[in-house]
Amino acid sequence: MTSGPVGVASPESRVDGAARLPKKPGPTPFTIVTTLGAVVMTVVTARAVGFSFEGLIENLTRPNSVVEGLLNPDFSQIWSERSRAAFIETLQLAVLGTVAGASVALPLALWSTRVGNPNTFLRSIVRIFNNIVRAIPDLLWALIFVSAVGIGALSGLLALFFFSLAVTTKLTSDVLDGIDPGPVEAANASGAGLTQMLRTAVVPQILPSYSSFVLYNFELNLRSSAVIGLVGAGGIGERIEFFRSRGEWEEMWGLVVMFFLVVMIIEAFSVTLRRRLV
Amino acid sequence: MIRFSNASVTYPGGVQAMRDLDLTIEPGEFVVIVGLSGAGKSTLIRAVNGLVPLTSGQLQVNERDVTTLNRSGMRDLRSEVGMIFQGFNLVDRTTVLKNVLMGRLHEAPTWRTLLGLYSKADVHLAAQALDRVEIIDKAYVRASNLSGGQRQRVGIARALAQEPSIILADEPVASLDPPTSHVVMRYLQQIGRELGITVIVNLHFLDLATAYADRIIGLRDGALVFDGPGSECDADVFESIYGRSLTADDTMAKQAAL
Incomplete structure (x- = not known):
């Protein structure tokens, strides 16, 4: 049953061929490590530069002659x-x-x-x-x-x-x-x-x-x-x-x-x- | 004249593609080299213009000792030897005429080439070469717009524009259909006969080889196993060259019928 032409089911294999689909491989260690690394780096650097959304909004809404010029x-x-x-x-x-x-x-x-x-x-x-x-x-x-x-x-x-x-x-x-x-x-x-x-x-x-x-x-x-x-x-x-x-x-x-x-x-x-x- | 004496080529990987070859090819001969792929056909052809250097032995081409040539001597030799390739090796983006003018580069000063200025004499020679293979009407067409057979004729014209004394053709019809293959082989034969140019062709179809060759050279594992006129070359000889019985794949006519 392994020798049949591609795409043609041999008579004895009436079972759904899709059942033979291998188990989907999980993420590789490389993917896990790089994803984790990217998240950690982002959080750490954002803290280091003192980024916060409140500060951003407060600064933008304060009266500012530069922005008024725009x-x-x-x-x-x-x-x-x-x-x-x-x-x-x-x-x-x-x-x-x-x-x-x-x-x-x-x-x-x-x-x-x-x-x-x-x-x-x-x-x-x-x-x-x-x-x-x-x-x-x-x-x-x-x-x-x-x-x-x-x-x-x-x-x-x-x-x-x-x-x-x-x-x-x-x-x-x-x-x-x-x-x-x-x-x-x-x-x-x-x-x-x-x-x-x-x-x-x-x-x-x-x-x-x-x-x-x-x-x-x-x-x-x-x-x-x-x-x-x-x-x-x-x-x-x-x-x-x-x-x-x-x-x-x-x-x-x-x-x-x-x-x-x-x-x-x-x-x-x-x-x-x-x-x-x- | 081309003379190999005790010539060998071993590639860096250790593959020996030419073994103690002794071979003399006289001016004006039409020689076809046959053998299985990997038998050393391409190596033999590329040794003649120095694209593949010998590991040992001697090779004389037109009174030059190929093994001792310096860079400019090698360029002089290559200008006397035209080459035709299986994949045509044209610059697809430029015109047919500019591709053929590549055959004149050795005679042109570098500054002229840099500016894209070709002399009238060079354009004249290129046009004559295109006319000989009857494709001069396509001179200003981009090479990418031609069919396979037309491209190979441009390849022949480029070699002819060099005004060579020798033409090497490495599997020139392997990418073409049978009728086109015969057209290309007939042009090569005609060029050899009318211009007195030595033509060396690699082929793997036996019927093409016997139909056009004055002389057939059989290679097996880098060694010469047959050397004789095309008429002496029958199925038994080919089986000895190939080291196996012949199949439909070995002749163009039968392969086309499949």
Whole structure:
């Protein structure tokens, strides 16, 4: 009765075959330990930072000039020359930082993989470099360059360059692991050099994903450029910080709301574009 | 000319895929290598262009000693040897023409390749190669939009664009249906005869082998067990190569009838 074709019950086994369904396995020790661990960690950390719902509600309902500013934001700042210039600077920072960072990211991603860099020693050097760049957050890059280069858009550009480099390199090298090795073999068998092989056999395969990552990176940079401005790296963030430090909440919120709208519109556009790519 | 002398290949896992092979293939020969899977057919073919290095022995291809070539010498050798693959190995996302231009990479400077600029002469050669396998009308079609037989013709064109003196074909029809297989085999035969190119083909269908080969080489466990003209190769010889009696799986015609 074990030799019957799949899906056809042999005559002697008239009993309901579903009865032979094995007992459902219980949760593994790994699942139990990790679930317990997650719950314990959450409770312990919530206590450590003094989180309580009463405190949250009490703080939010207390009269607060900052929150009042949010209720009547002052949009007149958009038409002031300095704020408009800051907005444009933010867009420029995002575009330039993305283009520069993503251009360097492509070779770095290729050189960090076995197919793009057969030399084990050089490959590990590129990987270590990529890991270091990735470990530093955008705000820290901005702080580094503001102290090294000075306050202004150049620091912001450098910060976004390294941030884009980190993001696009990581995402692209993950895609490189899954390419079809056939064309690589064909290029090598034709006597192509390493760079020629990468350009003709590898890059065409990853180009749609790579373009999508570059656009996604642009969205990240747009948001990031507001944050890094808070530490003096140029753009709209610097303007927001200006009003914040003077306690002019209506003007500050006006800029924040406008920035929010700009980001939403550009993201919607970028997401549509990315969908068509992959 | 290709000359193996006392050549052996042992893979890192300990599998010996070539045992003391002595074999000479003259320019312009159409040679078919037969044997069970794992008999060393792919190893033999890939040794010729250095994709698989010999563990011991000598191998001469076009007056070059393959075992002692440095990196640029190896690239020079590979540019003279075209290769055709079972899985076609085309870049699906790009056009047929760009796939064929891959055969010109060895002659193109790297900066031109990086910018995607191919010389007029290279495009001309690629177009001629596409015309030879009668698929030039698809030059600007993406490779992913072609049928299996069409893809393999593009694979042949890519090898031809190298202007090679030798073409290696590793199971070129294993992913194709019988009529398409015959089309591909006829193109290979025609190329060998008209251009004087040495063609070495791995096949596992006996009827295809005897129909097209000038010379058949039988491998068993990495060793040469038959070497002779296709006409001498009858069922008894194949049974000795395969080490078992023949089944319907061994011939394309009978397998197709199943």
